[in-house]
Amino acid sequence: MLRKRKGEMKRIVCSLIFISLIFSMLVFSPKHVKSSDPWYDLNYKHRIKVTLKFKGNFYWTGNNPIKIELTGYNVPSFWQFVQSDARDIVVTDEDGDELSYWIEKWDYSGKDAVIWINFYYPGMLGIWSDSNIAYIYYGNDSATGSGWHTDPDGGGWFAGNGDGTFDFFDDFEGSDIDTGKWDKDCSDESSGGLTQEDGVVELIVYPIYPLGTTGHSGMDSKYYAGHEQFCWETRFKLIRDDYLYAYRNIINVLGDFDIDGDGDIDDNDEYGYRGKSSPIFGTLWYYWGDYTDKEIERNKWFKDIQFCDMVNNHNTFKWSVYKDVNGPLDFERTASIKNGNVDGKIRFFTGKSGTNLTLAGHLVVDYVFSYKPPSYPLDFIIFREENLVDLSVSTSSNPSNLIYNGGNVEFKATVSNNSEADTSNVTVKCYLPSNCEVQSISVSSGSYTYDSNTITWTIPTLSSNSNETLTVEEKATSPGDATFKATIENFDDHDTDTSNNSSSTTIPVYPAANVSASKEAPEEVIAGSTITYTINAYNSGPDPAENVRIMDDLPPETFGPIYGIYSEDGGQTWEYIPDGWTGNFTFPDPLPPGATFKVRIVRTVDPAVEEGKYITNYAEVTSTTKKSDGTSNYFQTPTVYTKVVTQALLEIEKTDSPDPVVAGETLTYTITITNNGPSYARNVTLTDNIPDEIENPQFRYRISSNGGNTWGD
Structure with missing residues (x-):
């Protein structure tokens, strides 16, 4: 039976209004500490970490569906790797357990989606918190998808599990109306009725003869929405386009709620669309108890979002209309809730009045859902795109086998991204050996800071299948093992193998010395007299010189018994060289850095040497300790010249x-x-x-x- 209403209506709906879910801001991951959360499945190469922050703590229990909008702006990489029909989307909580979700909107080419994620806590098991975290996984080429949703205008997508996401849900997939969810209310099946196919349910009333007859098609939810938010998407279609089947006074009721609390559902409670009584080509208008003077376009999808708010004594009923499903808000209306009673069913209804000759109703519903909104508005959402990557770091040194104290060594840390996805904000800590001194630092990408023998290297973006290198030039300052270690500490993704995120290279530093020598001789000597040579061996370090050896083949112009003395304290005390001078002498003790050892050799000049001849001589010094550059320690003194005079x-x-x-x-x-x-x-x-x-x-x-x-x- 068609109820009389002061206003009648058509159509529309859905998109949610989120009155208590208004976003105050969107924040895009300013920083990240490497995720330790479990990765759901290694076949999924990417995920979005969604962090929700509300304006107050509340108790999360039962169903808690939260609306998330994904765009090319807040998650740009998502659209690069997700399947075009959303078949590879899976949502989990922080522990890797799956969460139910439903994709209300999926515009792959326009990079725009609306996904509802249900944070479900069964029974009394819940949490008291102002935040929550979910992970949206994608990038699995072998995924088969679940919950196909047909787009009434063509195509569709794998939307997930709406029944598991909302308190009440139907997207009318399949060929039969779910009688577990709906009660049918049709005056005459022959004049129209209810049909479900292609992902929509259609409520149809054909023109009925004779004059004065009435007809209607309707369906009521068995679920009572109560103080909840509910959303639907509908459209009012013309059965025929000629004027004979134009519509007037066609009532399209979209819900029955006793808002004024008088126990009756009447014109003061109901809302929907109706066609004005004149002209004959009636214009469809939205109403609730009275006209709103908002014209509705025919043959176009609309969203209605209804919200019953009883929080903080804010007793209101609010509805919002979008004349274009993907467009801006067209208008909103708010009414006070009397007696605190909004108990009612979700109702879709269309019919014709018997006072009209050839009128028809045709209401199409794509989906409907209802849920309890959070107790506090959403403050902000943080989106962080993470990839399943395999980062590794390797270290090396040049030379690779050993160096000597005072010598230079080049350490390198190479960070590699061995995956098909870029990663960002990679932080590598390089720990330098304590027995080396930094000479220079360079990086192939990013920037670095250096403090207390530690380099912090930051790479903003590490491209897929690429590597970057940090190079440190160092100078050894003391013997011992020099260990260079590099560790990947932070990045914006999840690593499949952390065993290769640290590497170290150790190179031994051996002692080094740099010996030199000078030789002293008189400027003149009398033939036949003795000549004294003094050889000074000096070590400029950095370490003691072992087995310092003086070699001197004395001039042939000298002869006779030879004796030599040596000093290891710079000439303060002297000792005889055992067995005299035999052409070389090895000091018994190491020559300390900065110290001088001395040798004196005395021999007779041949008296036959002629007046004016010069006797020449030089000495050589060696050590078994290598130089800093690894070469052998050998030094030849400049030649000394002594003029011979005779007497x-x-x-x-x-x-x-x-x-x-x-x-x-x-x-x-x-x-x-x-x-x-x-x-x-x-x-x-x-x-x-x-x-x-x-x-x-x-x-x-x-x-x-x-x-x-x-x-x-």
Whole structure:
């Protein structure tokens, strides 16, 4: 039976108004500490971490569906990897347990979706909190999807589980109306009735003859919405476009609620669409107890969102209308709830008045759902896109086997993204060896800070299948193992294998020394006298020099017994070199850095060396301790030059024999010249005036270098 109403209506609906769910702001992940939450399934390569923050604590129990909007702005990567029909979407809580969800809107090409996530806590098991977290997984090519939702205008998507998400839900998939959810109310099946196919339910009333007859098609939910929010999407269609079947006074009731609490559902309670009585081409208007003067377009989908608010004594009933499903809010109306009673069913109804000749109603419903909103408005949502990635870090050194103290070493840390997705905000900590000193730091991407032997390296974006490198040039400062360690500490994704997120390289640092030497010699030396050489061995460090050895092949112009002395305290005390100088000497103790060892060698200069000749000589020093660059320790002193001067002391003695001599006998004179050195006397000229009394003198000389013991010609 068609109820009389002051206003009649058509159509519409859904999208939610979220009166207590108004977003005050959207925040896009400003920072992130590497997720330790379990990954639901490694076949899903990506996820969105959704953090909800409300304006007050409340008790989460039972169903708690929350509306989430995903766009190309707040989750840009989501649209790059999700399947075009949403078949690969799965939602879980923080522990990896699945949550029911339903996708109300899915515009893949426009990168716009509305997904409802139900934070369900059975029985009395709930939480007292002002926040919650969910993960939306996607990026699984083998996923089959669940809960297909047909788009009445073509196509559709895998929407999930609406029954598990809302207190009451129907999207009219299949061919039969769910009589467990709805009661049918049709005046005459032959004049229209209810049909369900292609993801919608259609309430149809055809023109009925004769004049004065009435007809209607309706369906009432067996579920009482009560103080809840409920949403539907409907449209009013013309059966035919010619004027003979134009519509006037066609009532399309979209709900029956006793808002004024008088026990009756009448014009003061009901709302919907109606066609004005004139002109003949009636215009469809939205009403609730009275006209709202809001014109409705025919053959177009509309959303209605209704909200009964009893929170904080704010006793209101509010409804919102969107003339375009994906468009802006068209208008809202609010009424006071009398006696605190809004108990009622969700009702879809269309009919014709018997006072009209050829009128028809055709109401199409795509979906409807109802739920209890949160106790407090949503303050903000944080979206963080995370990828299933495999990051790794490796370290190396150059040289790779060893270095010597004071030498340079190059350490490298290479961070690799071994996956098909980019990752961001990668933080790597590099811990430098304590026995090295930083010379330079460079990175192939990002930036770094350095403090207390620790480098913090930040890479804003690490592209898929790529790597970046940090290079540290260091100088060894003490012997021992030098260990360079790199650890991936933070990033905006989930790592499938954390065993390769840390790496270290150890290189031994061996002692090093740098020995040098100088040689001291007199500027002049007298041939035949002794010459003293002093050799100074110096170690400039950084470590003691082991087995310091002095080598000196003394000049051939020197001869005779050799002795040498050495000092390990810079010349303050001296000791004899055992067995004299044999051409080389190894100091018994290591030569400390900054210290000088000395050797003195004494030898006789050959007296035969000619005046003005220079005696040249140099010394060499070695050590078994390597230099800082790893080369052998060897040093040759500059050559020293010593000029030879000569010095001789001649004595002459003349004797005669026999003495006396008989006239006519032979008289022999012996002249002895002696050189008391120390040098050879060269170009010695002997002058002797023979007496006149000597006739026919004959001269003969012999040379004796041993005082006359032997003579030579």
